[in-house]
Amino acid sequence: MEQQHTIRVEEWARPGEPFRLAAVAIGAADWAAVLPATAQARVARFADGHARARAGASEWIKTCWLPRELGLAAVEVRTGANGKPLLEGAAAAWGFNLSHAGEYVVAALARDAQIGVDLESTSRKADIVRLAQRVFSACEQAAVQQGGRAAFFTLWSQKEALVKAVGCGWADERLQRGTALAPVGFQLEPTTGARVWSRPVIDGAYCLAVAMV
Ligand SMILES: CC(C)(COP(=O)(O)OP(=O)(O)OC[C@H]1O[C@@H](n2cnc3c(N)ncnc32)[C@H](O)[C@@H]1OP(=O)(O)O)[C@@H](O)C(=O)NCCC(=O)NCCS
Structure with a gap:
């Protein structure tokens, strides 16, 4: 020790x-x-x-x-x-x-407070269009169409952090199609009332997100 x-x-x-x-x-x-x-x-x-x-x-x-x-x-x-x-x-x-x-x-x-954190490697292979269609709301999918991989990993890490803070798991449809997350540094997510912080770390090698409810 x-x-x-x-x-x-x-x-x-x-x-x-x-x-x-x-x-x-x-x-x-x-x-x-x-x-x-x-x-x-x-x-x-x-x-x-x-x-x-x-x-x-x-x-x-x-x-x-x-x-x-x-x-x-x-x-x-x-x-x-x-x-x-x-x-x-x-x-x-x-x-x-x-x-x-x-x-x-x-x-x-x-x-x-209930807190959730998520770290995502931005070099990870991912079919971003298919995954976004599966678990993102319409406005989140539009943000991915506009911002590509950078927007996808930012939103993905935010959503994981939100799921972990709320603690209900992915089965909750509200956290898939019902959220309005945006690829910004700080926001108040309207559906859950969660505060969400988000930014790149380690020279952009990872996306970091923290959610608090
Ligand atoms: C917890 C979960 C939400 C995220 O896990 P992950 O991204 O694969 O892995 P992470 O390394 O970020 O997190 C793992 C840690 O989360 C914690 N954790 C596990 N289940 C959790 C839950 N339900 N709520 C909060 N935290 C949880 C644990 O501490 C775990 O680490 P440990 O086993 O060393 O203690 C995962 O269980 C899950 O359901 N993932 C769904 C995948 C998916 O479809 N994502 C779509 C994203 S848009």
Whole structure:
């Protein structure tokens, strides 16, 4: 556990934003060497090296970063409906979420709010027209027609963050065809009332979105 304080955590939130965003590169440590035994066991289930490193970074966020951030000896993370992570006990007032993409895991933390975060690699192969038709509303599809891949990944990450903040899963038709997201840096989404922040990170290699309800 000695290495945990040497792991580089990038703060991706901007001054004045009502959340913390902690990003960790999945290659930042030999996770098996820095995790508590129970978390090590969860990570060891992954046979693929990249998936194991990603799970290791995710477990480190939950078992090491979260308690340190909240000034607690430990934080219990329960899995709620549809897989949403929920903090328990002394940390229960905090909304927490995380996302992995490519070489990064990013965690979001906000007090007295439901929060969702999503990170999308902009180099990912995707049939953007078909996917937009499947899960975007008419105005979101129009934005993709106008803005191409950049608009698609921006809206996709926003929608994932929204789904994760609301916590209802993709089955909710309202979050597919009923939203009016736009490829802008900040907006109040009218259907859900969610505040949504969105921007490129790591020189445009990823789209980042945070939603709060
Ligand atoms: C959670 C979900 C919404 C996003 O997952 P994803 O983009 O594949 O993966 P991410 O790395 O961004 O997020 C995974 C993390 O989200 C969290 N999570 C899982 N289910 C969640 C839920 N229902 N609500 C909130 N957070 C959730 C977990 O912490 C998980 O990380 P962990 O397993 O290491 O703890 C996924 O379950 C899902 O349903 N995806 C639907 C795919 C789709 O059709 N997208 C259309 C986009 S327009």
